[in-house]
Amino acid sequence: MGEAVEAKYPPLDVITIGRASVDLYGQQIGSRLEDITSFAKSVGGCPANISVGTARLGLRSALLTRVGDEQMGRFIREQLRREGVSVEALKTDKERLTALVLLSVEDEGVSPMIFYRSDCADMALAEEDIDEAFIASARAVVVTGTHFSRPNSDAAQRKAIRLMKAKGGKVVFDIDYRPNLWGLAGHAEGFERYVKSDRVSAQLKTVLPDCDLIVGTEEEIMIASGADDCLSALKTIRTLSAATIVLKRGAKGCIVYDGPISDDLEDGVVGEGFPIEIYNVLGAGDAFMSGFLRGWLGGESFATAATWANACGAFAVSRLLCAPEYPTFEELQFFLKHGSKHLALRKDEAINHIHWATTRRRDIFQLDAVLAS
Template sequence: MAHDAKSLDLITVGRSSVDLYGQQTGGRLEDMASFAKYLGGSPTNTAAGGARLGLKTGLLTRVGSDHMGRFIREQLVREGVDVAGVLSDPDRLTALVILGIRDRVNFPLIFYRENCADMALQPSDVDEAWIARAGAVLINGTHLSQPNVYETSLKAARAVKAAGGRVIFDIDYRPVLWGLTGKDAGENRFVENPDVTAKLQEVVTLCDLIVGTEEEIHILGGSTDTVTALRAIRTGAPNALLVCKRGADGCVAFPGAIPSSLDEGVSARGFKVEVFNVLGAGDAFMAGFLRGWLRGEPVETCCEWGNACGAIVVSRHGCAPAMPTWVELEAFLSDRERPFRLREDLEFEHIHWATTRDRVYDELTVLAVDHRSQFLDLVEETGGDPERIPHFKTLALRAVETVAGGDDRFGVLLDGRFGFEALAQAADHDYWIGRPIELPKSRPLIFESAPDVATELVEWPLNHVVKCLVFYHPDDESDLRERQERQLLRLFDACRKTRHELLLEVILPAGLDSDSGTVARAVRRLYAIGLKPDWWKLEPMADPAAWAEVSAAVEENDPLCRGVVLLGLSAPEAELLASFEVAARFPIIKGFAVGRTIFYDVARDWLANRIDDEAAVAALAGKLRVLVEAWRRARAAVEKAA
């Protein structure tokens, strides 16, 4: 099969784990109190990093039939990695790694890999037809340490060779995983051992590309002199491209004979950045290098891209989540000056955030039942039981499911006070989930939970989008405006640090003058102070000029913004449908997040016991369906006219 006919650029083979990263830095692992959960394992990281850079990647591994294994599979799907080779092992648990950042040199880590799923890979797990679809297979040193994974790696390598593909060897030397150090020395990168050298050297004759740090070159080449080690590797792999990673000094590549000095090899510019975390830098380097090598770029370009990806990742917390996207890599390689402390470059970090979000939404239609005070008003009006409110919100979720039937273009806005049970149920669906943070009707803005909003968001699942309603006017009295803006900046910072998306709902306060440009001025002002919400939720406007101004404001300040959804303001259904006709003309508007127009009358009747659960679900679904169909008709009419 010709290389250009391959449907996958790369399949990586081997380790797949969950990384539990200590969130406190500058201390012992013993003193870390909380941990962030990330995708982990060198070949898994490389597959995800390659996908972010535009490669078509797949992974051959085993994960447990457990929550962590499902997390790995789901995250790989989000990253765009082919998971046909991610096999579930019912008898073993998914591997775990606990890691910490102590200082710029020491990164303690513990491998929980006793009888783990990925080390149980067997040669029979290799689907040779699937392997044949790939232009290359990447194997790594860790999976040569036990007979079954050794044979599996070689079978995959031989299969891709037989199909006209290439073999990449990531030396990936962890002495602890060869039983050469104590289990508390996972960060140790080098222990000289002739048996390990001999085992690793058995595969080099198959390899077209061999990549390792100087220490890894030493173990593969059997010498602590790097040039001597490279020459030994060259003897076994006369035609392979050898790449030696040199940390802050970048890398050097050797397509032919090994010269007397490393400086005589092929190299490219390195990038000086502050080192925050070296873990994962090698996997990022590999992803960047392969983005070039698998696409036929010059070796110098491959080196530059690898160096750049490694520099980006060492500046951040985590391995896989820190990997750059292609858009991000292009931005990094531009001529713009960037600070040595790279993670303080807010523009660059925003590109990373916005280009690694899960899913792209061309449409979003949301039933908003996150209201709290309005439900209490209905209870007072009807004499209903306030303890029934949570159950009504589960009925609202049922109504969304009735209309959506699993379509992930739908969503629901639910609060944690009355909507806790519905939020828990929503976790089993693929719908967009939003959740409010503001104290209802507060102006100036107050957060409902705690003054330190970040401590609240740490307790929210990552797929909960933070919704904040602010009654805001660009011409507010300066003290009021500044108080609200400080709150919004505090929230924005908390959302980014806790990895939550932010939907900012802006409503112009009643009684203040406004015109067709007021909402756009508010949007521009909030961008100017440093806010970049993932979503805007804005009032329906009948004037196309107003929406044109809003579109321009968003496009000029954040072209990576997900878009705008319309709120309802309890407008009559006919009025809301008319607003769709105008809004649908503007691509920045993705749909709506409407509440009271749909639920208010239904909730009143239900709380007053005039209708039962099934009638309430049917009524909510009917009203939601009318709005969804109207929005889609309006958008389709615009597209047809275009």
């Protein structure tokens, strides 16, 4: 791959590929979706969230997908720009609508959700959307599970993988398993985490050999391998891939495996979780991935990357929305140095001030220009 190809775009650390939606979060906490009367709007979807999360942590990130040619698509584009995420590869689909998701926090760890994704813009992603020079501008690409569920988006992600490997970059796989997005659960089962499927496992197993980093929960590790328990799943993945494997364990933290898988599940780099009140689990995995990528791509140890990942996940579960609630690097470092007396980080005034101060728009209001007009 020549220098002219690589110089076409500004350099990036990471490109994320796949879902980009508008999340509508019910604001009546503890209520069923049936009873919600008002919603808060934010950018959502695994790769969109990761693009924002990594940008807030100081990485040069981009989102590669499609949005609709309407107000919600423009909302996503404008919000990403405000966050410093490159939208060079964010395509506008003039025929399809931007995806929507309705969500509520009904109880601790229970968040019903409805995906409005019938023929949505991001699932129309195709090979022609993958520009060789754009992929060449990045150090890593993140592919995500849902976009292997359709032939066109599957082909698009595999093209990105081939191009990234050809230039010697890193391929990251966020398994991101949502059974009903594979047609395995009903519309009301958006929160369903695991449905065994030989079809899905067979599809995802073909992705594993090309990966440098594979990240998933116990259920996601099982679906990617086809095995019926976590240890067997890890061993199966290791037979197919030399990638670093990160097992997300929620409040228990994570384990990083960078070599052979022994019979002891704990035989890896164990990243301890943080004692945080669980307020909303949705989006926590994307915050986790953002923190891990900040460490991993920055050359930090697995232990440091795991700590940053778990801390970012803790911020996410302690707040309502997804991407808007993720920490900046300054916020993360303050928390790791000083901790918090609150199990609910959203109640910590010092942390909230840093969050507010470090996520403001950089546009400076010119009062003199207004007065002169």
